[in-house]
Amino acid sequence: MTSETKLSICVVGGTGAEGGGLALRWAKAGHRVTIGSRDPAKxxxxxxxxxxxxxxxxxxxxxSADGAAEAEVVVLTVPFAxxxxxxxxxxxxxxxxxxVDVTVPLVPPKVARVQLPETDSCVVATQAFLGEGVRVVSAFQNVSAHKLKDLGHDAIDCDVLIAGxxxxxxxxxxxxxxxxxxxGVEVGPLANSVVAEALTSVLIWINRTYKVPDSGIRITGLPGGTPAAE
Ligand SMILES: NC(=O)c1ccc[n+]([C@@H]2O[C@H](COP(=O)([O-])OP(=O)(O)OC[C@H]3O[C@@H](n4cnc5c(N)ncnc54)[C@H](OP(=O)(O)O)[C@@H]3O)[C@@H](O)[C@H]2O)c1
Incomplete structure (x- = not known):
């Protein structure tokens, strides 16, 4: 189900491919979106x-600090490093x-190999670092920037896993x-984020091997449309 209210959103790292794609689509949907960067001119x-x-x-x-201060929802789209x-x-x-932490713990140059950090999930580490006063949600690790930027297709052929x-x-x-x-398919507690984080390297491997630009995932067995979790 789409959002009932329009939100103010700051996409930190929205100068990059993934954050820019998300920002573009949320602006199209009527949300108030700022692009956050270390450099305001950028x-x-x-x-x-x-x-x-x-x-x-x-x-x-x-x-980024100004945008995050003004926003109701802050989205982090920067490299793991x-x-x-x-x-x-x-x-x-x-x-x-x-x-919303979109970070995937990729370790270049072997980005097609799952290399989880010692904490397993890098988004669980975010929650531990920020403390309980921030509601951290993991999402969007498995949708490509290329698909997000293509406004020619309103519906994207990909599910995203939402953990929090x-x-x-x-x-x-x-x-x-x-x-x-x-x-968006809700997949339970933040600890389950590790599956989406690991899956990105698998999708990169699939892209390279099958010579496709942006493979994605579908969860089967759910009713049509966006399922509402209890
Ligand atoms: N690209 C995709 O298709 C895709 C798909 C799924 C998930 N992801 C994940 O989404 C996140 C963003 O991906 P991306 O491809 O958009 O990344 P990116 O273009 O490499 O970087 C995004 C932004 O992060 C900031 N940044 C880069 N290096 C930095 C550094 N050393 N220190 C501080 N800030 C830095 C920069 O923003 P400023 O210079 O403006 O501050 C940059 O524009 C990553 O964790 C990635 O794994 C990406």
Whole structure:
């Protein structure tokens, strides 16, 4: 089910491919979206390029700390190597908010090989670092930026797994998945995020082996549309 209310969202790292794609789709769905960056000028340039794709002035670019302070939902889309340092700069700002962590613990150059960190899930590590005052939700690790940026297809042929310890926050993110044209499937507690995090390397391997740009996943056996979890 799509979101009932329009949210203010800051996509930290939205200057990159994945965050830019998510930001584009949420702006299209009517949410108030800012692109967050370490460099406000880079954020403004990224927002301008996304507005051109969208065909209207909807997105703005800001310093990540400013965007996160204003937003109800903050979305983290940075490389694994930058995950902790980025969160360190935002920790105080995130109190009381939902943080959607999209980070995949890829370790270049062997990105087609699952290499989980010592903590297993890097999103569980985010929750431990931020503490209980931030509702961390894991999602969107298995949808390619390429699919997100293609506004020619409203519905994306891919499910995303949504894990989080706070049920209400999971439902907000399920709505955001639907708003982005995806089927979001709730998969329970944040500990289950590790499956989505590991799956990305498998999909990269499939892409290379079968010579396709963006393989994805489908959960079978569910009723049609976006399933509502109890
Ligand atoms: N690309 C995909 O198709 C895809 C699919 C699924 C999941 N993911 C995951 O989503 C996340 C983002 O992917 P992406 O491809 O969009 O990444 P990206 O383009 O390499 O980086 C995104 C942004 O992160 C910031 N960043 C990069 N290196 C940094 C560093 N060393 N320190 C601090 N910030 C840094 C930059 O923002 P500023 O310079 O503006 O601060 C950059 O624009 C990753 O964890 C990735 O594994 C990606």
């Amino acid at each position: 954020a403004e340039a990224a927002a301008k390029a996304l507005n051109e794709l969208l065909g209207r002035e909807a997105l703005t670019g800001v310093a 930058a995950q902790r340092s980025t969160l360190e700069g935002l920790k105080d700002t995130l109190a009381g908010k939902i943080l 310890d706070d049920k209400e926050a999971r439902k907000v993110v399920a709505g955001l998945a639907a708003d982005a044209g995806l089927r």
